[in-house]
Amino acid sequence: EVQLVQSGAEVRKPGESLRISCKGSGFAFTGYWITWVRQMPGKGLEWMGKIDPSDSYTQHSPSIRGHFTISVDKSNSTAYLQWSSLKASDTAVYYCARQSGETGMALDYWGQGTVVTVSS
């Protein structure tokens, strides 16, 4: 069974750092891209970026680029999303999803989401 299991909810203060994770199982992790999607409270889905676990090649959204880093540890089938200095506006639910060529580059499996709250 394909699964993406994300790390638990986090509460941080502005300026603090954070790394959340997304562990894949039930599929060949290096054969698919992992995408990160942001959903701010009451808002829609936003594509943040993706990583190819086979070579760690990443692409980021130009509108929110530079504020976060996407990385991967393919030996542990885990992708990461991290911030070095959080802002209150980073408060959101973050989803990882598998992007598959088998389904027309769609996001066919999703993690359960990680709620990140940034508040002083």
Add this chain to the structure above:
Amino acid sequence: QSALTQPASLSGSPGQSITISCSGMNNDDDAYNYVSWYQQYPGEVPKLLIFDVNHRPAAVSSRFVGSKSGNTASLTISGLQAEDEADYYCSSYIGSKRPPFVFGTGTKVTVL
């Protein structure tokens, strides 16, 4: 790619059909546009409904039909049911574009 535009809300009665539009799709001949649609219930994880314009994953009802004409993609829900009340998002992937992936603004479907 630019953000894709969807109607903020649509409603229909049980048994009716509704069509959600998604405009702003790339219409160039030099790049294939992979269109997909997602359904999201409040507080839940998005679910893939349609991929590659008009293909359904095995577990998705045939009441959901995707199409594309020019720079507009559409999702038609036929035989509307109470369980269809949710948010729906279109998306577009074009590998040669920056960004390569973009979501639509989302549509809230209400079943009257």
